[in-house]
Amino acid sequence: MDFDQVMRSQFDSPSSVRAQEVTTDVRKGPWTAEEDALLANHVKIHGEGRWNLVARQAGLKRTGKSCRLRWLNYLRPDLRRGNMTLEEQLLILELHCRWGNRWSKIAQYLPGRTDNEIKNYWRTRVQKLAKHLKCDVNSKQFRDTMRCVWMPRFVEQIRASAGQIRAPTQGPSDRPAEDLPQTHGIRSGCLVDDDPRDPLPEPSSSVSSNSSNAQFSSSPSPNQASGIGSECFELGSGDGPGYWAGCSEWWRPGVDAGEQEDSSGCLVGEDSLESLWNEEDAWFLQQQLLE
Template sequence: MSNKPAFKFEEDVDLRRGPWTLEEDSLLVHYITCHGEGRWNHLARSSGLKRTGKSCRLRWLNYLKPDVKRGNLTPEEQILILELHSKWGNRWSRIAQQLPGRTDNEIKNYWRTRVQKQARQLNVDANSPVFRNALRCFWSPRLAGKSEPSPPSINDLAKNLNPYHHQEAPSSAPQAMFCDVNPWCDLYFSPETMAADGTQGFLPTPSNTSGLGSAAAVNPAPELGSAAPYGGADNAVGDGYWSIDELWEVRKLQKWGI
């Protein structure tokens, strides 16, 4: 039995790190073309690349593999990501399996840079039911109607999430009011869903809309997936939807006991 410790590729070879060069890429592609993918540590040793097996695998799967799609995510892909993430959470590889040509890394980056940014700006947790509801209410419908991918503006989301967006918050308003009072989401999602986040669900009924105009009492909640109203001053009574302001009034009455 030899005293020499086992050869460890990652320790005994001065490994390269950082961005891959064109030469490294072509070497990796050539090797995989000849020998197939898999056995990454063996590949790393045999190919002449001074990279770890992990690094080779990542480079191949995320960048060099022929079926990797380049370019922006389509609106359909974005909607799918939002839906699947609401169902599965941060299971990026699982989500990626549903989007041919897209990698888990790409989806993860999309989520962190685009979606989480919105949540940060709204001061809510991107994984909270409230934010997930907001995405389904505002973002997905908007994406569905778009021919090019672009998220809703922060103003759109804020306008619908934050009742204080265009007015100063009453001093009596509790901190928790921020963002758990999205009337449109309340219409779409059950009290149980909202309660999962510690918030109170709110489904307007004729009994709790007393004191408001009749529209609030008679207009049915729109179907999930139907054209959701969002943002702007267009949420006027008469188009089948309640206005944000009306719903906010209802909410205010209920929550503050005004």
């Protein structure tokens, strides 16, 4: 029985609605333009969902899973293409601190970006840096470096690129939450969780709860009281040690990361995580390890 016969027999029978995926003659590997057109056209007419049915009805010799993945990661019209912006990179760092490897959750806060894309970004860029620093990407030291060194630099670069450079004379702990960059999912320093069934969890357990660098202070918002899940994280304000506590001494607000070439030879000034790396990070990590 060839593929089409299998399809027809499954489609025509009453039990076909839940027919198993056909394992014979299933195409794998890169998608062709014809396949893309078939899938896109079918979804355009019939909408998303029921991917096994989509695969059959569209005449694709692909599994439903493969169709879904292709649509979500490549064909969806609202996808964003190109390099991650500074805001997006900052947001990924922030959200990963909170949720760990929950890529789909993180992707919800980056419209147009897929979980796969974010996952790849993390693995290729962030884990590379962790390797460079000779530490585990999930270690407290690495997370603290992210929070206290790279993320402030991101904020600074975002400000600089927005033409809002103002020579800081104080540590970031003095900065109001309102001064944060406006990124997707962040409103006035608040990370809004629109899903009431899945409130923002506590930061990953790999970051010790008694860390002096405890990063996010969460407080219920009015929305939460009304049943709409929402939490705020505040940088350098609110109760407790605050986000930047213990970090300011490592912070070099006068260093303009947008202009220089660092001592490690990395060109600085590109919109990337790598551009924020310098020897200070290694020093910071060393201090963390000595604690």
